Amino acid sequence: MPTLFKKTLRSSVNVFNSKGMEPFRNHNSVIFIGDAQHAMSPFTGNGTNMATMDGYQLAEQMILAKHLSTAVQTYDDLCIPRSIKAIKMSHRTNAIGHSQGIWKYMWVAMLKIAAYCFGFNSKSEE
Structure with a gap:
């Protein structure tokens, strides 16, 4: 990895926004849906x-x-609460993914327990 980092041109690196955008109500003649209305990570x-x-x-x-x-008004009434809930969930997912220290080990342990309970196995069964 250190070699990869050293050989990578800074100008070629793309940065992705991993934060959500609060949804908004539509008005006027353009109807926004998807990431145009409520972007998330x-x-x-x-x-x-x-x-x-x-x-x-x-x-x-x-x-x-x-x-x-x-x-459009009814659509916004349905979409906005659903979007807020999904954006909050994406923030929690990002927080888990960026955990460090004891929290990181706690999440890894919980995922391993869940995988075991649901029958997921990282080794292929032959």
Whole structure:
């Protein structure tokens, strides 16, 4: 790893934002969904799921509502609480992933116990 770090050009390194963006209500003529409305860390595995749910819920509301403004308002009412919950979960996941010291060993032990209880085995069974 030290050699890899030394040989890597600083200008070639990309930095990813691992923080979430608070969701906001839509207004005017543009409807935002997915990361455009509520970005979250790309390291927690929730972005695609949230965007899919957003698209489904917005389409459903557009079918059910008599007016576009009503559909968007109802969509926001469904999306924003769900997004806040997912962003908080992503913050917890990031905190666990960046744990150090005793907390790191505690999380690793808990994951190993959970893997054992659910029958996951790191060794391939032949």
